[in-house]
Amino acid sequence: MKTINAALLCLLTATPAAFAQDAPARTYLSQAEILAASPHGDWRTPDPENLLVMDLAAGRVVIELAPGFAPQHLANVRTLAREHFWDETSIYRVQDNFVVQFGDPNASKKDLAKPLGSAKLHLPAEFQRDAAGLTFTALPDADGWAPQTGFVDGFPVALNPQTGKAWLVHCYGTLGAGRENADDSSRGDELYAIIGHAPRRLDANLSVLGRVLQGMDLLSAVRRGTGPRGGYRTPEERTPIQSIRLASELPESERPKLQVLRTESATFSQMVESMRLRTDAFYKRAPGRVEVCDISVPVR
């Protein structure tokens, strides 16, 4: 018996330690400390053509669009923003642990739907893109949903080296284009943001457009709809959207002044490592890993 047990023990312990272990002794720097020490060059200012500024009675939400993943959808979104399409639309669906969705609540009703102006009425599905040429900062731990995950220019991305394709990941705060069952039925007029546990099953199943940089706390605290799938039973319950503008359309003095940490930077790399090891006084068991949706790329 002893010999067999020893052999089993050897087999079991020979497995690479992929799971949590005792926290190693080292000087711990918190995320705040790491960011405070970061060089200015490790931060970037988003292009105002890629920033959507949404004004609600409760405050302002700023969204960064991810160029190159769904370019035709982004072109439509910019057109809609320039033509003030979302003025007087609303947040019309809030489903707990899932999405907040907004736009024209009558979009699917032919006689009532708000015209899309110059925006295209039909777009192709833009679920995945070629990965070639992307500056992809890979995370070290296995993901489970995709062969590789990491970041491209501050956006969470999954990558399949076999197919050579990449796609944006549905993390908390990810913004995507709502669609019907047909894969080419989204136009970028109906948008959703994730407000719960990252629904990775949606990855590469929708055209994903970007992520919320600021004001996520406003979207996530909207009262949940009590109708089917989080819709509201009465129009009065919807949260009005005053406007959504491209930052480039705003006078410079009114544009959001913010920077995003570069995900190809040493600072980001250091931050990820400190998250993996968590050697602060609170953690009794260092996680030893991090997943892509654990990481909210810092904005200042």
Next chain:
Amino acid sequence: MKTINAALLCLLTATPAAFAQDAPARTYLSQAEILAASPHGDWRTPDPENLLVMDLAAGRVVIELAPGFAPQHLANVRTLAREHFWDETSIYRVQDNFVVQFGDPNASKKDLAKPLGSAKLHLPAEFQRDAAGLTFTALPDADGWAPQTGFVDGFPVALNPQTGKAWLVHCYGTLGAGRENADDSSRGDELYAIIGHAPRRLDANLSVLGRVLQGMDLLSAVRRGTGPRGGYRTPEERTPIQSIRLASELPESERPKLQVLRTESATFSQMVESMRLRTDAFYKRAPGRVEVCDISVPVR
């Protein structure tokens, strides 16, 4: 070149298909359809000694405690509930994409802290338990954070066969005992629920007590605190808690009437499989997997 490529292709395709694939053709049953067809025996009525009933101005939240994982904490929680400790306490911290936390906002201030009555002032850390004897319904897909994940009596659980230990998983809606840095500094008077992406790094780092069955939409929509870590800058911003009672302390007519799907049942198994395969009209790419925190065990 051709020979080498063929060999590489063979190697690459020999890897078990762990990732998404084309949705196989089969009759799809939605979760609603699966549950509607379920036999009564696949549902259980929670023990009223394990149900916490929290009343807020906005409505009622029902929490099920998980016996056997943190029994000393549960004993303290039941004492506190019986002695009406939480009457006139509050939700004093809401940190976006993380937690809502509640109890006595002055708990750490010696002269102001509300007395704990008969509840114990000190408890041991109850982060993990022996897995022996648990009815563990394992999920088929690899988790990444733990060797095995699955469910025990409707609660998400992780298990390490090497150590023979199990612990409750921090999913959306999980309820745990807030603590200071010392691992034995929680008493079950300060409680938190997860309101964002599952923070798996917390697993086996805190004493976890149960999960929210109903009213999660009330907790998750509370305005976020603008102070450090989601605290509020002024007491007026906190959400008052009218009371937290054990269901067993309420007159039978006032107790929540609900049932939870048995996670050892065939219905649950069927539901998990339909989530893994997602062969409905919306999904163009079946995920082919599910993770423990994707699953909210049904309550009716």
